[in-house]
Amino acid sequence: MSDAPKGPGPTPGYLVWRLANKWRTAVDQALAPLGLTHAQYVLLASLSGMERSGRQPSQRELADHTGLEALYVSKLARSLEAAGLVRRTRDTEDTRVVRLALTDEGLTAVRPAIDAVQVLLDQLLTPLGGLEAPRTDDFRRTLTELLGTPLG
Structure with missing residues (x-):
């Protein structure tokens, strides 16, 4: 055995990056x-x-909600519209605004996807005690705080 001190380990930034990649790969x-x-x-x-x-969000509102770039949401919405999953309509009060809604086919497609991702989330959170565990609540609060911290 070595008496050499152990390093501090991976940085939090590296761990967040690894977890995000692990999550994205599993979801994909x-x-x-x-x-x-x-x-x-x-x-x-x-x-x-x-x-x-009860909301019918605009593309901009959906971009803000998801953290995706507005231009990317627009592109995704157009491709999902072409696939018959999303309906894009101009706002009646401001024609510059595009409102989004799921089609019946979109509703049918999203349910099994949500279920599949929920299974992954349950697996991910098992070490914290599961979805309803106090450690998971603490983890959620910490992540929310970190996401709310301005950078740059």
Whole structure:
């Protein structure tokens, strides 16, 4: 055995990066049989949640909600519209604004995708005690705080 002191280990930034990559890879693999990419899932699942709360968001609102670039959301929305999963309509009060809604086909497609990602989330959070565990609540609060911290 060595008496040499151990280093401080990986930095938090490195661990966040590794976890984000692990998560993205797992989600991509889970969604591939459903014909969706991770980014498409984020848009569809977020839109589903917003609609359940009574909102019909604009592309900009959805971009802000997801953290995706507005131009990327526009591109994704157009491709999802072409696939019959999303409906894009001009706002009646401001024609510069494009509102998004899931089609019936989009609603049908998003449910199994949400279920598949939920299975992954349960697996990811098992070491913290599961989705409803106090450690998971602390983890969620910490992540929310870190995401709210301005950079640059």
